[in-house]
Amino acid sequence: MEAHKVKSEAYKAAGVDIDLAGRLLSGLKESISATRRPEALAPIGGFGGLFRIDLARWRHPILVSSIDGVGTKLMIANMMNKHDTVGHDIVNHCINDIAVQGAEPVYFMDYIGIGRLRSPLYEQVIGGMAEACKAQNVTLLGGETAEMPGMYGEDYDLVGCITGIVEEEHIISGEKIRPGHIAIGLKSSGLHTNGYSLARRILLEQAGLSLDSRPEQLQGRSLGEALLEPHRCYWPAIRKAMQARIALDGIAHITGGGLYDNVPRVLPEGVMVRFEAANIHEAPPLFEFIQNCGQVDPHEMYRVFNMGVGMVWFVPEQDVGNALEVCLGEGYEAAVIGKVFAGEGNVEIIL
Amino acid sequence: MEAHKVKSEAYKAAGVDIDLAGRLLSGLKESISATRRPEALAPIGGFGGLFRIDLARWRHPILVSSIDGVGTKLMIANMMNKHDTVGHDIVNHCINDIAVQGAEPVYFMDYIGIGRLRSPLYEQVIGGMAEACKAQNVTLLGGETAEMPGMYGEDYDLVGCITGIVEEEHIISGEKIRPGHIAIGLKSSGLHTNGYSLARRILLEQAGLSLDSRPEQLQGRSLGEALLEPHRCYWPAIRKAMQARIALDGIAHITGGGLYDNVPRVLPEGVMVRFEAANIHEAPPLFEFIQNCGQVDPHEMYRVFNMGVGMVWFVPEQDVGNALEVCLGEGYEAAVIGKVFAGEGNVEIIL
Numbered sequence: 001m002e003a004h005k006v007k008s009e010a011y012k013a014a015g016v017d018i019d020l021a022g023r024l025l026s027g028l029k030e031s032i033s034a035t036r037r038p039e040a041l042a043p044i045g046g047f048g049g050l051f052r053i054d055l056a057r058w059r060h061p062i063l064v065s066s067i068d069g070v071g072t073k074l075m076i077a078n079m080m081n082k083h084d085t086v087g088h089d090i091v092n093h094c095i096n097d098i099a100v101q102g103a104e105p106v107y108f109m110d111y112i113g114i115g116r117l118r119s120p121l122y123e124q125v126i127g128g129m130a131e132a133c134k135a136q137n138v139t140l141l142g143g144e145t146a147e148m149p150g151m152y153g154e155d156y157d158l159v160g161c162i163t164g165i166v167e168e169e170h171i172i173s174g175e176k177i178r179p180g181h182i183a184i185g186l187k188s189s190g191l192h193t194n195g196y197s198l199a200r201r202i203l204l205e206q207a208g209l210s211l212d213s214r215p216e217q218l219q220g221r222s223l224g225e226a227l228l229e230p231h232r233c234y235w236p237a238i239r240k241a242m243q244a245r246i247a248l249d250g251i252a253h254i255t256g257g258g259l260y261d262n263v264p265r266v267l268p269e270g271v272m273v274r275f276e277a278a279n280i281h282e283a284p285p286l287f288e289f290i291q292n293c294g295q296v297d298p299h300e301m302y303r304v305f306n307m308g309v310g311m312v313w314f315v316p317e318q319d320v321g322n323a324l325e326v327c328l329g330e331g332y333e334a335a336v337i338g339k340v341f342a343g344e345g346n347v348e349i350i351l
Numbered sequence: 352m353e354a355h356k357v358k359s360e361a362y363k364a365a366g367v368d369i370d371l372a373g374r375l376l377s378g379l380k381e382s383i384s385a386t387r388r389p390e391a392l393a394p395i396g397g398f399g400g401l402f403r404i405d406l407a408r409w410r411h412p413i414l415v416s417s418i419d420g421v422g423t424k425l426m427i428a429n430m431m432n433k434h435d436t437v438g439h440d441i442v443n444h445c446i447n448d449i450a451v452q453g454a455e456p457v458y459f460m461d462y463i464g465i466g467r468l469r470s471p472l473y474e475q476v477i478g479g480m481a482e483a484c485k486a487q488n489v490t491l492l493g494g495e496t497a498e499m500p501g502m503y504g505e506d507y508d509l510v511g512c513i514t515g516i517v518e519e520e521h522i523i524s525g526e527k528i529r530p531g532h533i534a535i536g537l538k539s540s541g542l543h544t545n546g547y548s549l550a551r552r553i554l555l556e557q558a559g560l561s562l563d564s565r566p567e568q569l570q571g572r573s574l575g576e577a578l579l580e581p582h583r584c585y586w587p588a589i590r591k592a593m594q595a596r597i598a599l600d601g602i603a604h605i606t607g608g609g610l611y612d613n614v615p616r617v618l619p620e621g622v623m624v625r626f627e628a629a630n631i632h633e634a635p636p637l638f639e640f641i642q643n644c645g646q647v648d649p650h651e652m653y654r655v656f657n658m659g660v661g662m663v664w665f666v667p668e669q670d671v672g673n674a675l676e677v678c679l680g681e682g683y684e685a686a687v688i689g690k691v692f693a694g695e696g697n698v699e700i701i702l
Contacts, residue, residue: 041522047604048415048416048417048448048454049417050413050522051415051416052411052413053409053412053413060406061403061404062392062401062403063414064400064401065458065460065493065512066398066400067493067494067495067510068495069358069495069497071497098399100398101398101399101401109416111418111419111420111510141416142418144420148422148548150423151426157464159510161460162399168403171401197501253398256358265398
């Protein structure tokens with residue numbers, strides 16, 4: 001496994017504590033090592049991370065990779081000075097982005113761009129990523145932290161790159177979605193990693209709320225806690241559904257742009273989806289709170305936020321019962337929220 | 352192949368030109384498609400990028416991955432308003448980091464964090480990456496551009512993640528390096544992607560030079576041009592040497608920390624390397640120029656910069672002639688610059 005590296009551009013004379021990086025990294029060694037799958041090779045050479053394709057298991061292996069960031073949720077983490085949850089966010093977001101194609105996530109790499117390495121921020125971010133990787137049997141194979149005082153101020157950026165494997169014949173592509181297919185929504189845990197610019201503007205700027213405030217509608221949680229709620233990972237439900245041979249004909253990860261932008265990404269030509277908002281399981285209360293605070297048009301809410309739906313599965317009608325059962329069995333709230341019709345590749349939401 | 356995506360957190364009301372991203376991306380389609388290897392699958396689903404492991408070719412495939420940034424060389428690109436070369440930098444830097452383990456680079460993914468998407472910056476960065484990928488037969492499989500006005504000002508960050516494949520029995524690990532092995536240095540094209548904080552401080556702050564200036568020592572080039580010279584890619588020489596069955600027992604990519612920090616990363620226990628600076632092929636003139644401007648101690652120069660050596664190969668004495676011939680044949684200046692001795696895993700440079 002590649003050691004995580006810290007690259008400082010802060011020249012020594014500027015008084016940077018060069019030992020800090022080494023000290024922090026050695027404290028993280030154990031939690032990073034705990035993510036090691038048997039296919040991850042021991043660190044050799046130390047430039048790249050190495051991972052064996054297990055040919056006893058994969059007959060026609062297709063690699064599936066995705067790179068992404070956490071966005072300005074990081075600014076909330078910074079304001080709260082709490083950085084473990086964004087580690088979960090980036091890992092889970094990346095996993096979801098390849099799990100929708102049926103890929104088993106196998107390893108993850110991270111990049112942190114930061115002004116000055118600081119503790120406990122660094123341990124919290126890497127520790128959070130290691131925890132999230134461990135939870136999904138993903139190896140945290142390597143990473144790079146670039147200390148660039150001239151470029152980043154107090155902010156930092158966090159980027160993840162996930163690699164997974166899927167058998168070629170099991171790729172989930174969406175091309176089998178037909179009129180009559182049912183859309184199952186899996187509940188999101190909160191905003192996940194999208195819509196934070198609008199959320200910050202409405203809640204912090206316009207309404208002038210503090211992250212410590214505990215509005216009644218948030219049912220006892222502080223605004224900051226609700227905003228930092230980690231992105232949910234849906235891979236366990238997808239894996240189980242694939243094992244149960246449920247006809248998962250298409251899956252959309254609902255990120256920026258909500259149902260409107262993400263569902264069309266998996267629809268073949270000639271079909272459209274009609275969602276019934278009334279059928280969506282109860283969304284986390286943060287969405288309604290934002291909508292009320294900002295007097296946001298409901299359609300606009302659906303254009304910016306996931307509105308309680310973190311993922312949409314498309315299955316033939318006869319597989320709906322089994323699919324819902326798998327979701328519930330794995331601890332995911334799920335409901336039938338829409339249906340596929342003949343039409344052009346877009347999305348209608350009936351409010 | 353995954354489409355490149357632009358994710359804007361700038362809320363529409365703020366007057367962002369949402370069409371810009373789509374327009375710029377469609378102009379880049381051709382150069383991105385030109386990087387497509389036969390193993391890259393057509394875009395399906397559109398969340399992750401898909402790449403087939405060709406089992407007719409690989410018997411025991413090991414994936415090798417690395418993630419990295421360009422560092423504050425980006426600030427020079429910004430000052431020069433020239434962004435194609437940093438695209439080459441990130442691709443070549445990443446390729447070198449896995450080529451040292453013998454891996455053939457197969458696909459690359461990028462992340463750009465930026466305040467406001469702007470043209471022609473965006474086309475230059477992506478276009479530069481596509482060119483560099485194409486040159487090495489690497490697929491530009493996907494990427495994410497995150498527009499975050501609140502986090503990035505005029506600066507942007509550029510991150511790359513490379514994936515390569517190597518046969519398990521051909522992994523270059525350094526563990527076969529023994530006393531008597533010879534160190535061959537391959538010439539760098541310039542600073543590559545390291546040491547820019549010190550270079551900027553000495554040249555721009557202390558000496559007050561402008562990037563347009565053309566100091567005599569730089570032989571006709573402007574300071575900005577010399578600083579932006581792209582990171583050289585060494586994979587063609589490594590591939591050729593592997594094909595020629597030269598005993599490449601260890602390779603070090605010389606990045607931040609120079610020979611002192613990077614060579615020990617590939618040395619086994621019980622050996623050390625003595626380099627003779629006098630034997631190093633003539634370095635690009637920028638190094639001496641920085642040293643003179645800043646009155647920097649020569650050892651310090653070797654601690655911060657690559658000093659003209661972009662890569663070091665360790666080969667048994669009987670392979671030196673063939674190794675040098677391969678380098679020259681592929682267009683790389685190379686020279687015997689050091690030798691391995693019994694001792695502890697460190698580096699001595701005789702100036």
